[in-house]
Amino acid sequence: MSMTAIDDLILKLIETGRQASAEEVAAIIAHVAQAPFATYLAKVPNQLRRLLTGQGVELPVRLSSLAVHWLKRVVEEEQWPAGTTDVQYVADLQKAILHPNVQIWSYHYYRQPFVGFLSPSHIQGVRGARAFIFVAYSPLYGTITTGYQASDVDVIFTDDYTDVKQQR
């Protein structure tokens, strides 16, 4: 399947609530594991700016989505070790997607379609370490949109998520 075909497949799974076949799941994992993190430039609102600036980080008006997520995980939340680069952060998310015990969900989050991956965390020994790493992927844009450590699936899939279907 081509890259676009796999994103179309993910969109159809979300729309229909259909259970993906084992072959389709394998194709989705392989596809998302090489997807880039979103780099769209976004405004850093004032309170978030203060939060990150307070940790000694000076920020421009707009930052890439990846930079904001990476800074939060490393500097503010201590979910990744100090000194982790943005490249290492994304590599860790991709590693989580490829974990043999990864769980996968398709869902909408306020009308936006996503597929989410939850794996046992391989990032331990930091204050913000949790049991799992969660990664969300947008099939509309072909990018990872967030990735963080989470203690439990229940604190991820709140009632704000709809059409939630476990695919693996």
Add this chain to the structure above:
Amino acid sequence: MQDTSQIAMYLRNYAVLVGDAAELAGEWSAMAEQEQIHHRSLSMQIWGMRHTLGDLYRTNQLSPTQIQELAHLDHALLEQAANIEIAYGPSIWQVVRNLLDWGTPLSEERGSVQMAVPIGALPELAKHFAR
């Protein structure tokens, strides 16, 4: 038991979510969809932090100061409900339901809360008043 510094981090992030709602809501219609997705992607995790704070509150794992801060932020969240819906997605009804489901010190208070009700939610509010 949760590490105190992690609870403080949850509260800081919750304060950022609430504090940035008005700014993001004011600029929302001018943002590209990818930027909107970015802001909501950040908020997903923070709602999870708020969920965890509720669990900690219900299981008596928060200090009096932390409970006071959580109550202050829950009040602020409700006051910002209209902006919260624009910037992050949940309706005022969903916000109230989430707080009550997750756990909030407001459930122990006797006073009142101020909520900014989005105009679009008024018909639904009228139905509740009519019951």
